[in-house]
Amino acid sequence: MSDRLMPPTLRFMLAARRSELDGLEGLAATCELVTLISQLVHALQRERGYSNIYLGSQHEDHRAQLDLHTEQASALAEDVQQRLLSMDLEASSAADRARLFNRIAYVLHGFGELPGLRRRIRERVLSPLDATAALTRLIGGLLAVVFEAADTAIDPSITRVLVALFNFMQGKELAGQERATGVAGFSAGFFDANLHERILHLAQSQERCFQTFSDFADPQALTLWRTLQASTETTQVARLREVALRTSASHPVDPGLSQLWFELYSQRIDAMQAVEQHLAEQLLSTCRQSIKHAHADLDNHRVLLQRLASLETMGCGDARLFSVQATDLDSPAPDGHGPQMGRSLLDLLQAQTHRLQDANLQLDEARQALNERKLVERAKQLLMKEFGLSENDAHGRLRQSAMSRGLRMVDMAQSMLAVAGKG
Amino acid sequence: MSDRLMPPTLRFMLAARRSELDGLEGLAATCELVTLISQLVHALQRERGYSNIYLGSQHEDHRAQLDLHTEQASALAEDVQQRLLSMDLEASSAADRARLFNRIAYVLHGFGELPGLRRRIRERVLSPLDATAALTRLIGGLLAVVFEAADTAIDPSITRVLVALFNFMQGKELAGQERATGVAGFSAGFFDANLHERILHLAQSQERCFQTFSDFADPQALTLWRTLQASTETTQVARLREVALRTSASHPVDPGLSQLWFELYSQRIDAMQAVEQHLAEQLLSTCRQSIKHAHADLDNHRVLLQRLASLETMGCGDARLFSVQATDLDSPAPDGHGPQMGRSLLDLLQAQTHRLQDANLQLDEARQALNERKLVERAKQLLMKEFGLSENDAHGRLRQSAMSRGLRMVDMAQSMLAVAGKG
Numbered sequence: 001m002s003d004r005l006m007p008p009t010l011r012f013m014l015a016a017r018r019s020e021l022d023g024l025e026g027l028a029a030t031c032e033l034v035t036l037i038s039q040l041v042h043a044l045q046r047e048r049g050y051s052n053i054y055l056g057s058q059h060e061d062h063r064a065q066l067d068l069h070t071e072q073a074s075a076l077a078e079d080v081q082q083r084l085l086s087m088d089l090e091a092s093s094a095a096d097r098a099r100l101f102n103r104i105a106y107v108l109h110g111f112g113e114l115p116g117l118r119r120r121i122r123e124r125v126l127s128p129l130d131a132t133a134a135l136t137r138l139i140g141g142l143l144a145v146v147f148e149a150a151d152t153a154i155d156p157s158i159t160r161v162l163v164a165l166f167n168f169m170q171g172k173e174l175a176g177q178e179r180a181t182g183v184a185g186f187s188a189g190f191f192d193a194n195l196h197e198r199i200l201h202l203a204q205s206q207e208r209c210f211q212t213f214s215d216f217a218d219p220q221a222l223t224l225w226r227t228l229q230a231s232t233e234t235t236q237v238a239r240l241r242e243v244a245l246r247t248s249a250s251h252p253v254d255p256g257l258s259q260l261w262f263e264l265y266s267q268r269i270d271a272m273q274a275v276e277q278h279l280a281e282q283l284l285s286t287c288r289q290s291i292k293h294a295h296a297d298l299d300n301h302r303v304l305l306q307r308l309a310s311l312e313t314m315g316c317g318d319a320r321l322f323s324v325q326a327t328d329l330d331s332p333a334p335d336g337h338g339p340q341m342g343r344s345l346l347d348l349l350q351a352q353t354h355r356l357q358d359a360n361l362q363l364d365e366a367r368q369a370l371n372e373r374k375l376v377e378r379a380k381q382l383l384m385k386e387f388g389l390s391e392n393d394a395h396g397r398l399r400q401s402a403m404s405r406g407l408r409m410v411d412m413a414q415s416m417l418a419v420a421g422k423g
Numbered sequence: 424m425s426d427r428l429m430p431p432t433l434r435f436m437l438a439a440r441r442s443e444l445d446g447l448e449g450l451a452a453t454c455e456l457v458t459l460i461s462q463l464v465h466a467l468q469r470e471r472g473y474s475n476i477y478l479g480s481q482h483e484d485h486r487a488q489l490d491l492h493t494e495q496a497s498a499l500a501e502d503v504q505q506r507l508l509s510m511d512l513e514a515s516s517a518a519d520r521a522r523l524f525n526r527i528a529y530v531l532h533g534f535g536e537l538p539g540l541r542r543r544i545r546e547r548v549l550s551p552l553d554a555t556a557a558l559t560r561l562i563g564g565l566l567a568v569v570f571e572a573a574d575t576a577i578d579p580s581i582t583r584v585l586v587a588l589f590n591f592m593q594g595k596e597l598a599g600q601e602r603a604t605g606v607a608g609f610s611a612g613f614f615d616a617n618l619h620e621r622i623l624h625l626a627q628s629q630e631r632c633f634q635t636f637s638d639f640a641d642p643q644a645l646t647l648w649r650t651l652q653a654s655t656e657t658t659q660v661a662r663l664r665e666v667a668l669r670t671s672a673s674h675p676v677d678p679g680l681s682q683l684w685f686e687l688y689s690q691r692i693d694a695m696q697a698v699e700q701h702l703a704e705q706l707l708s709t710c711r712q713s714i715k716h717a718h719a720d721l722d723n724h725r726v727l728l729q730r731l732a733s734l735e736t737m738g739c740g741d742a743r744l745f746s747v748q749a750t751d752l753d754s755p756a757p758d759g760h761g762p763q764m765g766r767s768l769l770d771l772l773q774a775q776t777h778r779l780q781d782a783n784l785q786l787d788e789a790r791q792a793l794n795e796r797k798l799v800e801r802a803k804q805l806l807m808k809e810f811g812l813s814e815n816d817a818h819g820r821l822r823q824s825a826m827s828r829g830l831r832m833v834d835m836a837q838s839m840l841a842v843a844g845k846g
Contacts, residue, residue, distance in 0.1 A: 009528045009531045009532040009535065012524045012528035013524075019512075019521045085431055089434065089435070097442045101439035102436065102775050104435045105431075105433075105435035105436040106772055108431045354804050356525055357522075358804070361798075361801055371787070378780065378784055381780070381781070
């Protein structure tokens with residue numbers, strides 16, 4: 001019997017299942033994109049590090065290394081771009097796609113800027129700060145795509161992995177920024193108040209990201225992460241960070257520490273990449289599993305529903321199959337299988353309702369972890385609008401206000417929004 | 424220039440807008456369904472009331488009134504069913520539709536039961552309690568459709584109206600249940616402990632629903648509601664409720680009060696229908712407005728983006744239009760309009776990002792109001808699974824536990840889930 005000929009109740013039950021499956025398949029494509037993005041971000045972080053070194057020194061001997069990293073990042077950016085351009089923009093009418101598409105538009109714009117940016121780096125007409133800022137913006141745009149993917153995923157187990165991955169990537173990106181800040185401070189011989197504060201802020205923000213990652217990570221990811229945290233590189237980076245924080249104009253250190261810091265920190269970031277790699281694989285295997293389950297469920301469901309429907313057409317269940325007595329709903333019927341079939345249909349329907357509700361609540365719980373970022377973003381927007389600040393300045397202002405009051409960024413954001421009547 | 428020929432950044436920006444618009448149009452269809460459902464629920468509530476009266480008396484003189492209400496409800500159910508059956512089940516691949524489809528499957532099943540149920544009522548082979556329970560289940564199924572519509576709507580202003588409407592409908596349904604409970608108590612001459620408790624519970628639950636409605640209603644709906652609350656019927660119903668709560672086996676009242684209670688309460692419920700009608704109109708006009716704005720925005724956006732794109736193809740902006748220098752992102756370019764165009768593209772993109780983020784946060788806020796119901800549903804499921812209870816019994820058990828501890832249902836649900844490690 002074709003689905004079309006089924007009684008309407010059964011058709012809608014099947015449609016609910018099929019809709020879940022379609023959603024999962026769309027999500028799987030997004031997750032593949034996310035794993036590619038995670039590789040690209042890593043390559044861009046390296047390119048950013050070597051661009052800084054190249055621009056910081058006056059030797060051409062760093063050029064070959066830089067070119068190598070640029071080549072790797074270019075190839076990955078090409079992959080990501082191809083995948084983006086092959087997306088079917090009209091496939092889904094879900095409005096949740098609007099935010100994703102918008103973030104992708106920003107990334108594509110950034111890809112367009114890359115050749116010019118790289119040329120200007122090689123011509124040494126950009127300061128290390130400007131080069132870093134430009135690549136940091138692009139990486140931020142890529143992270144925003146991962147964020148939207150996490151925020152719009154519709155399967156709780158996949159959402160959990162995406163929340164873990166997003167927070168890990170974000171923590172790793174903050175680590176990359178700490179590496180750059182450290183290079184600047186050690187190269188100068190000491191950390192002024194501004195660099196000092198920045199190091200502290202970056203270290204704290206990383207900790208929060210990795211905490212959220214830990215809350216959502218699978219046991220294996222957690223083991224990998226704990227091993228990394230107990231490793232020599234981590235201890236050595238922490239030791240150098242303490243040295244950094246003790247420096248001042250009157251107590252400088254040997255600028256040669258800059259190179260050591262960069263190398264140790266790079267080892268740490270490369271080790272992080274292994275955890276990220278594991279999370280990316282976990283993401284893809286979770287997608288595959290969810291799709292496999294949904295397929296099997298849909299097939300079982302279809303067989304069961306068709307059996308119910310054919311009982312009806314054969315007259316075994318007759319009209320009562322779909323018009324059971326009201327009292328049948330609460331108690332087993334005494335007479336024959338007609339009402340019992342009605343009963344099993346309702347059981348099936350109820351089980352599906354409970355499963356969907358449960359998934360929805362678990363989804364809400366996992367998404368809560370993303371709210372912190374949304375509040376901070378919204379407070380930044382408020383500052384940008386009210387004081388005509390750039391995004392960077394708004395971020396700085398929010399951070400300053402939080403630090404001067406001993407608050408976390410998110411709490412500062414929340415109280416700012418509350419004062420503005422928007423919280 | 425066709426959209427296809429646009430540079431990818433612009434195509435994705437347009438796709439984001441179009442995706443929003445598509446989502447709104449799908450939402451508008453759901454909202455029309457919701458307004459039809461609100462009328463149907465009202466008719467079914469009347470049919471339920473008159474079924475009770477018919478089953479409670481042994482006279483056939485209530486039969487004509489009952490038939491009239493059945494006829495009205497049947498016609499509306501037919502409208503709703505037609506609309507449901509004409510839904511395109513394959514149109515959207517959003518998984519959010521799964522919950523909606525599942526709720527609709529339940530309603531369609533209930534529609535199939537109606538003819539048999541009505542026959543059995545007329546044959547007087549059902550108790551008033553069973554007849555009420557069957558119609559209450561169907562009404563609950565229809566309310567669940569409205570709930571899912573509210574929970575999956577993607578436009579904050581529409582979500583707000585849906586949250587107000589759902590809570591109002593839910594409050595009105597609880598009022599209908601209180602009316603029936605009162606009829607049972609007054610007919611018996613007094614309210615035993617069970618009926619007493621039930622009246623109190625229904626009165627409190629209504630209050631919570633109408634509070635949430637008030638939090639989200641437009642000013643006009645609020646005025647209508649306050650007028651109704653200050654009306655004679657409301658005062659008189661409240662007075663009779665007090666009388667009801669003072670009765671006992673040793674202090675009975677005249678069973679004739681039953682008819683008075685029913686009539687006064689019915690006037691009150693009919694007056695509620697006017698508020699609901701206003702909310703339904705508000706819902707449709709909000710949909711129309713949102714779609715109109717989104718259309719206008721999309722058109723403006725398309726013109727603006729095409730102007731940007733044609734500047735590029737004409738060579739005015741050249742490659743730099745989409746590959747602005749990194750520093751252009753933070754400061755106006757000194758030389759010509761190329762980078763300025765890049766600048767306005769980024770402005771546009773940023774404005775769109777902020778608008779989408781803002782809408783998303785507002786959406787989250789409005790949906791929070793629906794979480795209470797989700798927690799209660801989940802706790803009920805837990806009880807059903809753990810103790811093999813029916814849905815009704817689980818609800819009763821949860822209500823009892825809450826009352827005996829002086830807690831609200833939602834707080835009891837939350838602590839139950841926490842104890843079970845599922846909170």
